[in-house]
Amino acid sequence: MSTENKYGADIVIDTLNNHDLDLVFGIPGAKIDRLFNELENPVDHKKTPRLVVTRHEQNAVFMAQAFARITGKTGVVVATSGPGVGNLVSGMMTANAENDPVLAIGGQVPRRDLYRLTHQSTASATLFEPITNYSVEIQDENNISELISNAIAAANGPKPGAAFVSLPQDIDDAIVTTSALPKVQPARFGAASLADIDWLAEQIEKAKLPVLLVGARGSDDQTASALHSLLERVTLPVVETYQGAGVISRDLEEQSFFGRIGFFRNQVGDQLLAESDLVITVGYDAIEYEPRNWNRHADLRIVALDTVQVQIDNHFTPERQLIGDLGATLTLLRDQINDYKLPNASQDKLMAYKEALHDADTPKYSPAQSNLNHPLNIIKSLQAHMTDEMTLSSDIGSHYLWLGRHFKSYVPRHFLISNGMQTLGVGLPWAMAAAMVRPNAKSVSVSGDGGFFFSGVELATAVQMKLNTVHLVWQDQHHYNMVKFQEELKYGQDAGVQLAPLDIVKFAEAAGAKGLRVDNPSQLDRVMDEAFAATGPVVVEIPVDYSHNAELMSQLIDSEL
16 A cells, blocks of 8 residues: 555545546646646556546536536536636636536645736636636645535536636645545435425416426436426427427427527427417526517516526516426426316417428528538438437537527437537537547537637547547638628628638648538538548538528517517
């Protein structure tokens, strides 16, 4: 048995081990190098989490975020002081806004230098306080494990999100005599109030057209399973948010799925919610799609099922909030409304909405330019090449509007999308994390050429790790197109959206990946065949005709953007 000293870094690792956290993403630096040394060079074959070194701290958070969303475990990222922790900000904002439990450990100058104008001294705990569930700086080496344990607990609370721990260099290097704390099992929530469940069952029985709106917190495996069990007994229409995508299975699609909402107030789901006399939100977060969009006139009757109290606003004032474990609540509700049948008139309305939804799946947009690919044709080919076991990660851009509207997903958290912060650059890092934790299925991501180069440098990391990823780049003559087309609609012209051109295929090849280009729309399916058949990272450049974006957003409800 080793008699070597145990340092602060060892306590950090022991605490992560005790919480079964087996993957860490990050970039080293002088102020936190002992932790990296212990992660990569453990003594006496000590168990340590696997370390994935990235090219940018922001991408490390994105990977940790996707890891958390997919596995339900805490994503962990480690960065050095100053600009290292500064580069975590966008990723941490995204994770916190989108209910993904992420723990970031940031290096810090020694405590004696905290208030000096010294190299990389930053009030990092203060920086992260408003954008996380928990932010703290360790001031005593004997408190390392308790503070990290509390950070993990806060990240996994009723409303999951980000947590930050600042680790001064002298704490990282300190000799510690205490041991890491064991994992404390999280507090378990039961179902919501039985009286409230009874009341909701009565309201459903009296309603003519009750509708379920399922959001991010309703998309975990347990809640989705309970929802399926409910819908197998009772026919109720369901509308998904973008981050609730996949909660309706293939078997339940025809009877229960009535669209997805998340951008533009002109979808079948919007129209159905507007006509409902009882909207039941399930794990819905207002940041996903503001209530003013789907409750335009603030006149809908709403009941909220959630793990936390909702944020009340002028367009979201639930009659009751049923707070508790969502799966348990839905199970009890199922037993209460087991015999409920929608009125015949409502069934007729739903048939009409279903026809409208089918029509929306095959819209009659004008043809694409002859040398470019129509967005719907790309989605059609993508859908044909993907299985339910695969994961699709969408970056932000015009493509995300088309995917959110038209890409079909039947398994929760297999279609990953950022609809809280709408953060550019998430696509490739998310796909890489999905490939790590779902190694037996291809991991696919889509971005625009603008978003791709926010994180495209990680392609080299994907090559190094031999990840089976396919990344589609919708190339629109080098613009920030999602901004471009909205500016044109508002002002008749665009501004600040032209990018310097980069050869995407050559870039991919320079990183060691396979680079493909669709030179003609007739090649689309053949190139996709080649991409999905390949081993290792593949990048496909697809010139796209985005002139149809205006058609996509046409006929807005109430004629507002």
